[in-house]
Amino acid sequence: AQSRVKRLAKLTPIETTIEASVSPFLLPSPARPLAPPLIRLENVEVGYGDDPAILRDLNLRLDVDDRIGLLGVNGAGKSTFAKMIAGALEVRSGEVSRSPRIEVGWFHQHQIEALDPEQTPLDIMREARPTDSDQSHRSRLAQFGIHFDKQGTKVEALSGGERARLLLNMVAMAAPHLLILDEPTNHLDIDSRRALLDALNSYEGAVILITHDRSLMELVADRLWLAADNQIVPFDGDMDDYARFVIERAKGGTSAPSQSAAKEKRSKGKKKKTK
Structure with a gap:
């Protein structure tokens, strides 16, 4: 047993992997029920x-x-x-x-395929909310889980999950x-x-x-x-x-x-x- 303890003491500790936090989806509820x-x-x-x-x-x-x-x-x-x-x-x-x-928010899987591969999340947000400031666009994208380093990345370079997350949050953005x-x-x-x-x-x-x-x-x-x-x-x-x-x-x-x-x-x- 003592020999085993000594061998274990010489082993390099394995650090625990800390999972990156997953950003929540933002699905705002309608302000006034109909x-x-x-x-x-x-x-x-x-x-x-x-x-x-x-x-x-x-x-x-x-x-x-x-x-x-x-x-x-x-x-x-x-x-x-x-x-x-x-x-x-x-x-x-x-x-x-x-x-x-x-107000209706509609997400379907073909929207992902229809995205312009040359656009970036920031371009898409600017089209959706043209009167908002760039700072507002970036802040909202960060809330969606699209962080700064991805906001200027072309859609074709985003993963399917990143594209789905972007679109799901955007269809719900107007609190339908x-x-x-x-x-x-x-x-x-x-x-x-x-x-x-x-x-x-x-x-x-x-x-x-x-x-x-x-x-x-x-x-x-x-x-x-x-x-x-x-x-x-x-x-x-x-x-x-x-x-x-x-x-x-x-x-x-x-x-x-x-x-x-x-x-x-x-x-x-x-x-x-x-x-």
Whole structure:
């Protein structure tokens, strides 16, 4: 034992690695809540050009404090729905009622690809807020986690995580009443995902979340909607129920619940609680 102690004493101490702190996401809550509903859809159909409808018969309501998790396989129309709710895609038919003062922040993964590779974060901030001073731009970027040495770096030299962090913070910069996040964690590491979760749980506006990150979905969403069979309907279940639905669906067994069926199921649930 004494011999082992002497050998250990001669070893070079290994310094503990101190992890760099992760900057929080800034998702400011809207200053004034709007009267409900934020958005109401009645018999809405949406698609692209002369192609068949991507989504039809949409009858949904979004309120000021809703946290909606949008489920569905790739190609089911989730991103099309997000685009329509964000106001970037006109509906073919039906009625979309929006609160006249609603501000929407919309993040989608294609924004990262669409960034000008020759621009810098400072250039992007100057375009977004042309009346602010350079000192204000730099301060805000530092709060986003884009520190001084990266602020003048071209976008093409930034990592995917740095680009995602920049865009996520910028879409929320105006304190929107509704945040639409389409695959926000694709380029984020574990610590940044946790920081985003904390920010979302502190944010007091409405959220529509599209993600393959199950833990984020479970910890953020209060209600689930399902995109399937060219419709989006409330999904009365949790993520385990959805996993079973996908498996059964792949076997050719389970069809997506209709909006009338979902409404009927919720109505029965309310009657049981009343009894």
